[in-house]
């Protein structure tokens with residue numbers, strides 16, 4: 001996955017395109033990896049927390065933020081284990097290229113009223129081209145839309161998107177907790 005390398009700090013295009021829909025305030029980046037999206041948001045004045053299971057990724061993210069002259073709060077923790085998203089703690093929660101279905105209720109509870117989720121990850125169609133192949137980590141068609149059906153949908157797309165040589169089958173949503 002080329003866009004999540006530690007050498008590539010370009011934020012996700014879907015986040016950049018829709019950042020104006022994120023209320024300014026406290027944002028959580030779940031499974032933040034090397035921090036490309038967290039650092040981008042911090043640079044725009046958001047107060048960003050980032051969590052990832054990889055201690056190495058978390059360390060790199062913190063260092064990269066410092067080098068960029070921004071501050072993010074980072075935590076190495078297992079989203080399937082001890083870590084729980086703070087209830088009503090966030091104005092925004094973002095998640096890119098990571099699917100954990102059991103996390104969706106926590107994301108909803110973690111947002112304040114008026115808070116916004118930005119979620120993008122792979123569809124079942126991705127399996128034909130590469131990773132991930134395990135259906136546990138791939139969205140079914142319309143699944144992401146269904147997951148947030150009690151939120152107000154501000155943007156949704158799903159399909160195959162090409163970016164240079166990179167071709168990815170993904171679904172992406174921006175939705176507001178009303």
Ligand SMILES: C[S@@+](CC[C@H](N)C(=O)[O-])C[C@H]1O[C@@H](n2cnc3c(N)ncnc32)[C@H](O)[C@@H]1O
Nearest residue numbers: 004031032033052053054078079080096097098
């Ligand atoms: C494909 S990367 C995406 C990183 C980042 N969201 C991005 O778009 O650049 C998936 C990330 O999920 C993290 N991850 C996998 N399982 C996890 C878990 N149980 N708890 C927290 N993070 C996890 C990995 O360490 C990895 O950094």
